[in-house]
Every structure is written in structure tokens, then in C-alpha cells.
Amino acid sequence: MSSDLSINGLSVxxxxxxxxxxxxxxxxxxxxxxxxxxxxxGKSTVLKTICGLVAPSGGEIRxxxxxxxxxxxxxxxxxxxxxxxxxRLFPRLSVEENLLMGAYTVSDGAASRDMLxxxxxxxxxxKERRRQMAGSLSGGxxxxxxxxxxxxxxxxxxxxxxxxxxxxxxxxxxxGKIITEINRDLGMTVLLVEQNANMALSLAxxxxxxxxxxxxxxxxxxELLASPEIRAAYLGI
Amino acid sequence: MSFLIAQSLINGVILGTLYLMMAIGFTLVFGIMxxxxxxxxxxxxxxxxxxxxxxxxLGLPYAATLALTVVFAVLLGALVERVVFRPFRSDELSGMxxxxxxxxxxxxxxxxxxxxxxxxxxxxxxxxxxxxxxIIPKSRALTLGIGVVVLIGFYVLLMHTRxxxxxxxxxxxxxxxALYGVRLEIMYPLGLGLGIALAAVAGALMAPLxxxxxxxxxxxxxxxxxxxxxxxLGSIPGAALAALLLGLIESFTxxxxxxxxxxxxxxALVVAVLLIRPxxxxxxxxx
Ligand SMILES: Nc1ncnc2c1ncn2[C@@H]1O[C@H](COP(=O)(O)OP(=O)(O)O)[C@@H](O)[C@H]1O
Ligand SMILES: [Mg+2]
Numbered sequence: 001m002s003s004d005l006s007i008n009g010l011s012v013x014x015x016x017x018x019x020x021x022x023x024x025x026x027x028x029x030x031x032x033x034x035x036x037x038x039x040x041x042g043k044s045t046v047l048k049t050i051c052g053l054v055a056p057s058g059g060e061i062r063x064x065x066x067x068x069x070x071x072x073x074x075x076x077x078x079x080x081x082x083x084x085x086x087x088r089l090f091p092r093l094s095v096e097e098n099l100l101m102g103a104y105t106v107s108d109g110a111a112s113r114d115m116l117x118x119x120x121x122x123x124x125x126x127k128e129r130r131r132q133m134a135g136s137l138s139g140g141x142x143x144x145x146x147x148x149x150x151x152x153x154x155x156x157x158x159x160x161x162x163x164x165x166x167x168x169x170x171x172x173x174x175x176g177k178i179i180t181e182i183n184r185d186l187g188m189t190v191l192l193v194e195q196n197a198n199m200a201l202s203l204a205x206x207x208x209x210x211x212x213x214x215x216x217x218x219x220x221x222x223e224l225l226a227s228p229e230i231r232a233a234y235l236g237i
Numbered sequence: 238m239s240f241l242i243a244q245s246l247i248n249g250v251i252l253g254t255l256y257l258m259m260a261i262g263f264t265l266v267f268g269i270m271x272x273x274x275x276x277x278x279x280x281x282x283x284x285x286x287x288x289x290x291x292x293x294x295l296g297l298p299y300a301a302t303l304a305l306t307v308v309f310a311v312l313l314g315a316l317v318e319r320v321v322f323r324p325f326r327s328d329e330l331s332g333m334x335x336x337x338x339x340x341x342x343x344x345x346x347x348x349x350x351x352x353x354x355x356x357x358x359x360x361x362x363x364x365x366x367x368x369x370x371x372i373i374p375k376s377r378a379l380t381l382g383i384g385v386v387v388l389i390g391f392y393v394l395l396m397h398t399r400x401x402x403x404x405x406x407x408x409x410x411x412x413x414x415a416l417y418g419v420r421l422e423i424m425y426p427l428g429l430g431l432g433i434a435l436a437a438v439a440g441a442l443m444a445p446l447x448x449x450x451x452x453x454x455x456x457x458x459x460x461x462x463x464x465x466x467x468x469x470l471g472s473i474p475g476a477a478l479a480a481l482l483l484g485l486i487e488s489f490t491x492x493x494x495x496x497x498x499x500x501x502x503x504x505a506l507v508v509a510v511l512l513i514r515p516x517x518x519x520x521x522x523x524x
Contacts, residue, residue, distance in 0.1 A: 051416055072415040082416065090409040092471070093402070101406050104399065105418035153417065 004029040004157050004189040005050070009059035012045050012213075019045040020213045022059070027157075027206065032183050032190040034204035034221060036197040036234060042213040043193040044085050047159045050191075051075045051082050063157060076105060079156035083163065085193075087146040091135030095126055098134045098145050102152025111154060118186075119148040122178050140171035147175070151182065157189045158182070164196040172196070176203050197234035201225045243371045245492040246485070251377060251446070253484030254384035255439050259457045260464035260476045261391065262435035268408040268471070269428040270322050272332030277436055278458030279343035284310060284437025285444040285453060286351060289358055299361045303383070303441055310437035314430030322429065340454075347451035355450040380442050387438055391431075392473070404428050463503065467510050469517020479518060482506075 005027040012020040020042045027033040037043050048054040050061055055070035062068070063078040081102065089098050099119060103112040120127035123144040129137060134145055143163050150158055160179070164172040176199055183190050194200035201207050204221035209230065217224065224230050259281065266274045284306050291302030321339050325332035362375040395401040406414040407424050415421055439457065447453065464483060468475030483503060490499035510518065 053412065053416065072412070073418050073420065076416070076418050084413060084416070088410055088413045090406045090413070092409055093405060097402055097405075100399075100402060101414070101417050104403060104406075149417075 003027060003062075004064060005033075005191060006062040007046070007050075007059070008062075010046070010049065010056055010061060011058035012042075012049055012054055013057045018213060020049070020056075023210070023213070023215055024059075025208045025215060025218060027189055027191055029189055030183070030187055031206055032179065032192060032204045033206040033208065034197075034200035035191060035193045035208045035210060036195070036200055036224075037210035038234070039195060040212075041210040043210055044161055045213075046210070047082055047084075047161050047191070047193055050080060050157075050159060073105075076153060076155075079154075080159065081150040081153035081155035081157075082159035083143075083146040083150045083161060085161040085165070087139075087142045089134040089137075089142055089145055089149070092133055094131050095134055095137065095145055096130040099126070099148050099152050102149035103154070106152070106154055112152065115152055115154060119151055122182065123148055140167045140175075143167055143171075143175065147178075147182075151186075151188075155188060157191065159191050159193070161193045162195060163192070164194060164199055172199055179203060195234075197230065198225070201230075239370060240372065241492055243373075245488045247373055247377055247381070248492075249485035249488035250481065251381050251384070251484070252487055253481035254381060254388065255443055255457065256460045256464050256483055257388060257477055257480035258384065258435050258439040259461035260468070260480060261388075261473070262432040262439075263458075263461040264465060264471060264476070265432035265435070266429055269404070269425060269432070270318070270325075270332065271327050271329055272322055272325065272336060273329070274432075275333065275336040275458070276317075276340040276343060277336075277433075277461060278454030278456075279340050279347075280310065280313075280433045280436040280454070281440035281443075281457045282347060282449075282451060282454035283313070283343065284440030285358075285449040286347060286440075287437065288441035288444045289356060289449050292361075293359065303438065306437050306441045307434050310434035311427070311430035313437075314433035315426035317433070318426040318429040323425070326425075344451055344454065351451060353451065355448045358444045358449055361445050376445055380446060384439070384442055387435075387442075391435060394431075463507055465517075466507055467518055472517065475518050 003026040008024050010020055010023040023046065035043050035046060045054060049056050050068060052068055052070045052072050052075045060067055063075065063080055066078050068075055068078065090101060093101065099116060106112050125141055126144055126148055129141065134142065137145060147160065147163065163175050179190060179192065180203055182188060192200050192204060201221040201224050207219060207221045207224040208215055209217040209224065263274060263277045266272065266277065287306040287309060288302050291297045291305055292299060321335050322332060325335050360376045362379055364375045366373045366375055366378055395405065403414065403419040404424055407419050411421065460483060464476055464479045467483065468479035486502055487499045490502050
């Protein structure tokens with residue numbers, strides 16, 4: 001099975017702080033993978049490194065076989081788009097303009113219009129609020145817009161950093177359903193980063209557990225959900 | 238009397254156009270570089286001298302001169318971004334001091350080159366337009382017309398093109414904009430160049446009405462500050478309203494009272510707005 005994302009011996013330091021040490025895992029094409037771990041484990045650092053926002057001190061990342069270089073914008077060319085932690089919409093751009101920013105480098109206008117109507121199909125509330133400034137949306141709506149913006153880049157690999165953070169449980173469930181639909185309908189590979197291990201592992205075929213910058217467990221989502229360590233550490237059961 | 242009112246009205250609107258061009262360019266430079274650009278008025282001055290050189294020295298048509306001014310100003314802005322501002326990006330205090338230094342260099346450079354004396358600028362067109370009792374000098378109508386077209390063009394570029402969207406996104410979140418393919422190494426110099434070009438075009442447009450000297454940049458810079466304070470930083474409708482208001486107040490007070498009274502009224506207004514609505518007439522409190 002070919003991998004869309006392949007991470008090999010990745011280490012990242014922020015000055016003296018070692019954020020990732022010898023991290024390796026693969027995400028097979030077309031799958032949803034969940035990267036779970038507590039706050040500060042290094043999950044966001046993994047995603048930022050994949051996008052070229054952070055330079056690794058060791059190891060390599062391949063997307064579709066190509067090595068990712070630490071320059072923002074390059075990962076986009078390899079088909080990677082991220083919905084960043086905290087959503088980070090452009091607050092004084094309208095919802096629609098935020099979505100169009102996702103397609104900033106997409107030259108095929110027809111494909112962009114097609115994707116825009118798909119995004120509005122997944123998130124009808126964004127369509128209602130398309131002219132509104134993104135900064136005035138609720139947290140759940142902002143998350144929808146951030147995912148929609150990433151979809152607009154027509155990525156092969158979709159990175160989602162804590163979409164459930166600070167969002168009402170009912171919206172989290174709705175988002176989970178839509179992430180599954182996106183993966184199924186568009187054939188996008190999804191790497192889902194979550195502290196909410198329950199939500200992430202129940203969607204994912206593959207799960208990876210990160211603790212203080214190291215991979216401590218991996219397996220199928222179902223296996224991890226059932227494992228006693230995970231249940232004790234992340235699900236509070 | 239009615240002649241004086243009509244005259245004040247058109248002068249006020251022309252001033253408003255000028256102030257709005259200055260304020261929008263100033264805000265754009267601030268948004269992109271996070272630097273309060275004290276040299277902004279000097280680019281107005283340079284634009285006026287560019288126009289003078291184009292029209293009287295080189296004998297070019299006014300339209301060609303304006304186009305050349307824009308091109309030159311964008312290039313100059315890109316150069317200034319690279320050499321002066323880039324090292325201080327997001328370092329607000331050092332950037333501000335660098336811009337003060339730049340202002341001095343530009344003003345004194347102009348002084349060495351052109352001397353201190355005001356230079357007359359030939360009128361672009363002569364004659365008047367008559368609408369019944371209303372008489373408008375054609376030169377003023379031309380300045381106003383071009384100014385409004387430039388402003389509308391700039392607005393469309395900023396608000397309704399992919400480039401403008403990228404620039405506004407960059408102002409709001411540089412990292413995420415880069416993530417989605419906005420190329421910072423192009424957008425910073427180009428954005429700064431455009432902001433500066435707006436000041437230069439204002440200078441070139443106003444030169445036939447107000448004359449040219451190395452010292453003409455100070456007043457428009459001050460007015461840009463005032464428009465930003467009155468309108469609220471980052472609010473284009475707020476800035477438009479504030480600029481028009483400022484222009485009208487200034488021209489009516491100087492026609493019917495005196496020029497110094499105009500300054501008093503203007504600053505009283507600034508103090509009042511700061512007391513009553515610190516975020517500006519239509520401002521949102523934060524850029
Ligand atoms: N820009 C940064 N500078 C210094 N340390 C950082 C920076 N970003 C993250 N860290 C540190 O790296 C570690 C991993 O952070 P992060 O990847 O954000 O974890 P997570 O997303 O799992 O919460 C933490 O100890 C955090 O404090
Ligand atoms: Mg994180």
C-alpha cells in the first residue's frame with residue numbers, strides 16, 4: 001500500500017527545547033489517521049513541520065514520495081493543506097474570502113467553484129454567513145471555515161489540528177461525521193491531531209500516540225480505543 | 238455668497254480626496270510593515286517633484302507623467318522596503334525611527350537638488366466648467382476626477398482581486414497567508430510600493446493646485462494621521478468619511494473665517510473624537 005505521508009526519524013528542536021525525537025510513522029493513501037497525545041506532546045509541531053513552517057533538525061518527511069522542504073508554500077505544491085490550531089482565519093476577511101484564500105494558488109477557476117459549492121454543501125451555515133467577517137463567527141463556525149479553507153486548496157493530504165478544541169460536543173460530533181464524508185467522497189488522506197482521543201480514534205483507521213515528543217504507541221484506531229493505557233491516560237475511564 | 242459656497246464645497250472635496258489617498262497609503266504601509274511611516278509625506282513631495290520634472294523639464298503629457306510617477310513610486314517603495322524597512326519589520330519603535338531618518342534624508346535630498354523655493358507648476362488645463370450659476374475651474378475638476386478614479390481603482394484592486402485578497406490576508410496573518418501560497422518576498426515590496434505610490438500620485442495631482450517645494454509633505458502626513466484617528470485605523474468607509482469631513486471643514490472655515498481657524502477647528506474635532514469615540518467614527522478599535 002502506498003503512503004501519502006511518510007515520516008522517518010523526525011527530530012525538531014525549538015532552541016534548547018526538544019519538541020520531537022525520532023518520530024516515525026506512515027499514513028497510507030486515502031486513510032484517516034489520528035495523532036493523539038496530551039497538551040505539549042508535540043502534535044502541532046509534527047503538522048507545522050509537514051507544512052514547512054518549522055525546520056527539522058533531523059529525519060525527513062515525504063509527501064507522495066517527495067521530500068518536504070522547510071519553506072511555507074512548498075508543501076502546498078505537494079498537495080498538503082492544513083487547518084491550523086486555533087483555526088486562524090483571517091478575521092477581517094469575509095467567510096467567502098477566507099475560503100477563496102484556500103484556493104489562492106489554484107489556477108483552475110472551475111475546480112475552485114466546484115469545491116466552493118462542495119464546502120457549502122458540507123457546511124451550509126458557512127453559505128448563510130458567506131458575507132460576514134470571519135472574526136464574527138462562533139467557534140464552531142470558525143472551525144468549519146478553517147476546514148473549508150483547507151479543502152479549497154484541493155489537497156491530497158488534509159491536516160487538521162485540534163478541530164474539536166473549544167467547541168460544543170454536538171458540533172464536534174457533526175464535524176467528525178463530515179471529516180469522514182470528506183475522506184470518503186474526495187478520497188483525501190486526513191491526518192487528524194487531537195487531544196480529544198475518543199473522537200479522533202473512533203474516526204481513524206490508524207492511530208499514533210505521541211508523548212513528550214516520542215511515539216509511544218500505534219495501531220488501528222479501534223485497538224487503541226480498546227487499550228487499557230489509552231483508556232486510562234486519555235479517556236479518563 | 239453662493240459662489241463662495243460652491244467654491245468651498247469643491248475645494249473641500251478635493252482636499253478630502255487628497256487626505257483619503259494619503260490615509261489609505263499610510264494605513265496600508267502600517268498594516269503590512271507594522272511601522273508608522275513618518276516618511277509618508279515625503280513620498281507625496283517626491284510625487285509632486287516627479288510631476289514637475291515630467292511636465293516642465295521633459296515636456297511629457299500630464300497623463301504619461303502620472304503613469305511614470307506610479308511606476309517610479311512603486312519601484313522606490315520596493316527599494317525602501319528592502320533597504321530601510323525590512324530589517325525592522327514588526328519592530329515598531331526602530332521602524333518608526335528609521336522612517337523618521339528616511340524622511341529627513343528625502344527632504345534634505347530634495348532641498349539639495351531643487352533648492353528651498355516653491356516652484357510654480359503650470360496649470361494642466363485652463364478654463365472653467367459652468368453648471369448654471371456654479372463655476373468650477375477645469376483644472377480642479379480634472380484633479381478631482383483623476384483622484385476619484387485612482388481611489389476607486391485602488392479600492393477595487395484591494396477588495397475585489399485575488400492580489401488584494403492576498404495582501405489583506407497577509408496583513409492579518411502572515412504565516413497562514415504564506416501557508417496558502419501568498420509569496421511574502423513579492424507582496425511586501427509590492428504592497429509597500431503601492432502604499433507609497435498612492436502618496437506620490439496625490440502629490441502629482443495636487444502639484445498644479447498647490448505648487449511644489451521640499452516642505453510640502455508635512456501637512457498631508459499630518460492630515461493622514463488625523464484621518465486615521467477620526468476614521469478609525471483600518472476602516473475604509475470610516476477613513477473616507479473622515480477625509481471628506483476634514484476637507485470640507487478646512488475649506489469652509491478658511492473661506493468664511495480664516496486659515497488658522499481651520500486648524501483650530503480640525504484639532505478640536507480630533508480631541509473631541511478621541512474623548513468620545515477613541516476607536517474612531519466607524520473604527521473597530523484595532524487594525
Ligand atoms: N515556537 C516555540 N518555541 C519554543 N517552544 C515551543 C514552540 N512551539 C512549541 N514549543 C514547545 O514544544 C513542545 C511541543 O509543542 P506543540 O507541538 O505545540 O504540542 P501540542 O500540539 O501537542 O500541544 C511544547 O513543550 C511546547 O512548549
Ligand atoms: Mg497543539
